[in-house]
Amino acid sequence: MPLIAEVGWGGLVQAPETITWTDISTYVDVDQQGVTIARGASDELSETQPGTATLLLDNVDGRFTAGNALSPYYPYVRRNAPIRLSVAVMPAKAGSAPYPMAQLADDFDDNRVNTTLWPSNYGGATETGGRARIPVTTAGSAGFLSAREWTLTGSKLTARLVTLPGANGSSVALASMWANSTTSGTRLGWRYNAVTGAITAENQVGFTDAAPTSATYNPRDYAWLRIRESGGTVYWESSGDGWDWTVRRTLATPAWVTSQTLTAEFPTSRTGGTNDFVEWDLVGAEVRPRFWGLVNDWPTRLQGLSSTVLITCTDLFKRLNRRPALRSMLGEEILTLSPMVYFPLTEDSTSTTAGDVGGNGAPSLAITQAGAGGTLALGSADGPTETGEQVPVFTPSTATAGKWLMADLGPQFEDTTVSYLTFEAWFKTTTTGRAIMGVHSLDLVNQHVLSIAAGGTLQIEWTSDGTALTVEAVTSPATLADGNWHHVVYDQREGKVWIDGTLTDSALAVPRRFYERVLHVGGYRGTRLWNGSIGHAVVYATDTYSVGPLITGHYSAGMTGFAGEDADVRIQRLASYASVDSVTISGSTFDPIASQGPGGTQVVARMREVESTESGRLFAERDYYGLAFQSRDLRYNPDPSSEVFTIAYADLETKSVELADDDQKLVNSLEASRPGGATQKVTAPSSIQAFGIYDPGALSILKTSDNSVLDAAYWRVSRYADPAPELREVPIEAYTMSTYLDILDADISSYFSVTSMPAQSPASSMRVTVEGYTETIKEKSHLIQFHTSATNNDSVWVLDDPTYSVLDSTTRLAY
Template sequence: MPERRTELQIGGTWTNVTTDVRESAPITIDRGAADEATSSDPSKCTLTLNNRHGKYSPRNPLSPYYGLIGRNTPLRVSVKGLESYLAVEGIATSYARTPDAAALDIVGDIDLRAEVTMDWNEPGIHPLVGKWISATNQRSYALSVDSGTLSIWWSTAGTAGVSVSRTLPDLPRRAALRGTLDVNNGSGGYTVNLYWAESLDGPWTAVGASYTTTPATSIYVSTAPLELAPPNLAGAVLMQGRIHRAEVRSGIGGTVVASPDVRALAEGATGWTDSAGRVWTLGAGASISDRQYRFHGEVSAWPSRWDVSGADVYVPIEAAGITRRTGQGKKALDSTLRRRIPSASGLLAYWPMEDGQDAASAYSPLPDVRPMTLTGFDFAADDTLGGAAALPKAKNPATLRATVPRSATAGWQVEWVYNLPALPAVQTEMMRLSVTGATMRTVILYASAAAIRLEVQSSDGTVIGAFTYSDAGALSAFVGKWNRLAIYTGDYGGGATLVTATWRDVTTNFRYFIATAPTTGQGRIDSVSAAWGAALEGTAIGHLAVFSTPGTGVLDAPPTTTIFEGADDGFLGETALARLVRLGAEESAQLDISVRGVDYLTPSERMGPQRPGTLLDLLEECAETDGGILYEHLDRTALVYRDRQSLYNQAVGLALDYTVQGEVPPPLEPAPDDQAVRNDVTVTRSGGSSGRAVLESGPLSVQPPPAGIGPYDEALTLSLYTDTQPALIAQWRMHLGTWDEERYPTITVWLHAAPHLIGDVLGLDIGDRVTIDNTPPQLPPGLIDQQMRGYTEVLGLYDWTLSMNCVPAGPWTVGVLEDPVLGRADTDGSQLASSATSTATSWSVAVTAGPLWITTATRPAEFPFSVTCGGEEVTVTAISGASSPQTFTVTRSVNGIAKPQTAGTSLSLTHPMRAAL
């Protein structure tokens, strides 16, 4: 039994309280989804602390922890792992370092390698190993990961860096990465290759194609030390994770000049000498650890209990993961515009105008900015803009006026969103801007069915600049949709100021410009106002912001402040993974969120606008749309999102054998229930159209028994980008809901009886694949193949058990083009043309629908492959015949089933290609 450890974060320091944990009561951890649950629950850890001296009574003044423990005190539980690692915490002092040496000053070919555990798709550049200090121009070489891409960096003069990157495949959380640079490939240029492997021992798999270009290159000899998790690469986001070992080689596959390997170091070691003679020391924020964390959470209550004698005092603790606390909050995050605009530099004034329906004025979230005065508006009347909460609509008449604090500099930008139902028949003033400190004193924007006009006036009302735009496309774009309108100045040269107005369709992002260049300074905005009559009745308006940032003074150049972009439509079309990453960055003070997926930019489902909602609701909306799993991190108090594509075609995470003691103790009981069956699925895009998928035939179809099982319907509304998505998602959900295979709600492992599995179990996470071989005859034949969605772990004094909640992994095996197994399309219909004995190796197969089977004569390279007939899996080694029936030569009983087969029994591929979502 490995050593178990319980720690509390007391006064900001992790404190070992293991000796106070009662050995008579096991530590029990629940994580992920419970049986029959469709989503992950908050993690939970229960244990009991001895409290005879009142140490764990938060209100006891005699406790050494008085004032240091209480509600939501962090707790973590770990076991001793099989090896040590370098723990880096994503801070500037979290690194390992060896001084500069002549052997490390490589100017020719180089080979960099690192074996790391981390979340590969964390956004930002994460240096893994390198010799690099940007601030003092001491750049030589480095290997890094950036949002799912692998990069090798080098500098030729120390003053700037060159990098080559390739997109990583979906990697296990622990993997080895490698980059090689051939500085002179013999053809007048240099060549870069990038690789990954399961460990530093290889074998290495290329990541993307080689990169070759001219001329040849070289590497600068810097004075920087060699570092693991280098903290001095400008713009980098420091790595948070584990480094197991690394290598720097002079020459590709050449001499090892540094080989930090921490796997055999003692916990708490502060330095070591590697096999190449390099002496390594740790930064203050790094550590050598051998802990494998099984739970991170918070203790919300400290209930003191005692027996009838009063001598035995204890505290039964139930700690919970971060989603328990975040799920209790009901406050919705503000709209995307309201959240983003206040962060803009140069913001002078801002009025979201998202006030409630009984409001009399529009408040500003900025200090010292007075409310905007509005009359004749219906507040909270229009909620159709994706990036905003409900905004006001104008009645007849309606006015608005707001005073702008004085800017310290000349030049400005005013921007807002609006939806004008129809263009006025005659020229009508839409917005008036008052300017001080310049010849121009007023800027007015007019609109009519004939033209859009921008007009600049002096103090006496004289027009000193104007432009009228009558383009039909520009007029059409100005009306009947949500637009963003900006008016801004720029230095035009020669004493003139370019005053520009631009409107941009929030959905299509197409922009129109009008501008005039009067002889005047840029001035400062003093106030904004509007007075609307019947012609502008029904106009919705909001998020009016004033900035002290002038434009470039170039015709048809957009404004320099772009804070509205993306947020105006609620980030419409953003992928689920990109939204999770963005929300994690925006709410980093509240919640740590990481992603596990193939590529967070493109493959996950594109989403509709982000509407106001609680943070947890918005995160769960991403997971629901994409079809992945949102769960709690093992290594820290954080959330992880595992995207749908990372669940496809997984390698086995834990391979069990029923016949080996401790690997699969009882009970192993399939659940032939219907809790996940869905054969009629309707998916609706929020605010859009719907798609439906129905299984019309087969044993799990909507047909009444015995032809099917009858309707099991489901209807759900998702945040989606286009109306093409619902039908595809409905088809995928129906595929998952009609998978005809046993579910194993509990697969248990006794690690105290099967310690050889400890390494694999410690590497297992939510969504990973678990298989059981050599199953007993009373179970269905063949390999049990499941996906682990949650578990209960019990850490006792003499026992360590893991009871996994699983679902079939089969539906997540999807087609791969040109793959020899997963790239085969199935038959449209085939059956035995005549009966066959249990040992017959020649079958007559009739094709009842679709094309014939391939033959050995025409496609010899495509053999052998597996088919299933009547529950028996056979290997097809040859097929002959140019018409139906065809003759199959088969190897019988591949899955252990040996029986006679009758004529008319259907036959199909064992692993047919299935389309992924």
């Protein structure tokens, strides 16, 4: 059960696909300290907590000392370095020959060649440093060769390629992994060519393959290699972590694969150049990820001439919890599209300038006076309905006397405007013939203005030669000067305009690619001064693609806060605000969610609101940089076949087991409400009569109807008005169990059963749901303490079902 600990030195956690991982497993203390990992929640009513991991590293040579210029990892021994932990389970040989090739397993950890497994290790091949080390030498071939006792049919050959040979001036330098037939030169496998840097998937006959599948080797994709046969097809697969595999080639299974007993071989050869070696490891390993996250710090402990570093690590939630409070949903939607400049115009009434939050360092918009009189009051009017923000009020004396906002955005902006531009803004007015926003070059040769025509419709004005502005009328509603908030998007690249989320014109003939740098908002060059409010003025550069269609949803963001979208969609939307692209959605029951439009809270807090509203589960994945969101129906009435494993009571790693029968979860009275809805109450009279009132306090959730709130309250009370005795902690020494791999597959919301319970138990078998776990990984030990709940808490009524229609027991209506 080798531990695999890898650090992505210098890698960007937000770009996990670009990380190159370095194995530091040999420095981890698994003999004494062990590796401790905590994940999930203590019970089903608690929020999942950020996952953590703790490792003690041998630092005798200072390689893990932050700031040590002599470290081979310098300067990347630093906080927030990506880290991932896995265990490699080595299958045991069972049955009689010929054995499935998946049982050919060797971790090479004792530095002695297993001559039973590898009766022919030739050319100086050794087991060194916990790996199979095979010379790549001009002296002749070298390699590890197994006994002829294996079959590939319905099985696989897996290995980790750890150290590559170099070209070293050779004309030929090869390292391979083969499943050999009884005919010399007829074989399937992978081959690395150090001279070309290519990794090839080959089906050789007579030592050649006329059409191998070739790729340039990189450890992110090809650190692990395997050949697998299933259902009449051979698969060549590769992986960066030994867990997530990608098919690189397929082939109809050759006849010899199903009819012959095979050998496995790892040979090398070199012609000319300088000798070196290749290293393979973990042949046959089944990898199970246990943790993916960030190293919090690298505290160096000095004891005499020895040194250790005890690192603590936290999963993806560490990064999410560090993020600042979100802007409004509208603001976050804009920022995800990486605007050139974004002026929300949400400064308070004491401000005299308005800043860019697009992140490109643009100057602020300054209040600018035209003529005499008029006012511009920042932070004085309610913005679009669901933003919860205040925006400016422009009140000119006349169209040419008053104040507007202006800034020279500088040469950087001007250089960028060689791209196509897309403009976006919100506006509100009852006055026609005024300018919303405009841009121009310093010499006024290039100009571009969005304005309201005298008739109340939208128009675009432009010049590219410094002459009078050409007016391009835009098909739009009869009047936009109706005193209501409106949203406009003008996509210069596509010649399209969207108003209030609807495409209104798609055939504009405005010239494109202007060089411009001076931005005006609420007027243009001291004329057509705006009378009303403007918010969220944005300019995008869209040289390679059009953002217009992506912006149309911003109208819903501002006016409804996406109220009514399903919870799974909301979670993915919120994750995108934190630059998390990967969210695994499980289950199918997701209710509509109310608006979370206004800003001011962190992304995790908003996700937790959705999680609580749905009675779902949100947590970080343990095998990659991503989130998982599970609906409540994922736990409904599990089929026995969905259990990941079963374990006898006598095999639990404890001298005593406690069946909890307390009032920790008891709820028989619950008051619930939603934003803008009624406050409602659900009770369980028989429970109140028996135990008294147990009310956890008011429940406020983001439902969109009173009936949904009532359903949620009923669901809670019906489950916990009289909870049955349950197992809440199940400790297992997984390493010693024949179901080790199955136990490692158990994760949050998985099921398993504890069987053969003592006669004093309420049942001979008790099924539990995993809510979380704490595990300690040591040499030949893997103790997992599962935090569990009673699975039947989530059972729902099925008509005429012998199990799920028992009166007063399993007749709970699904929610």
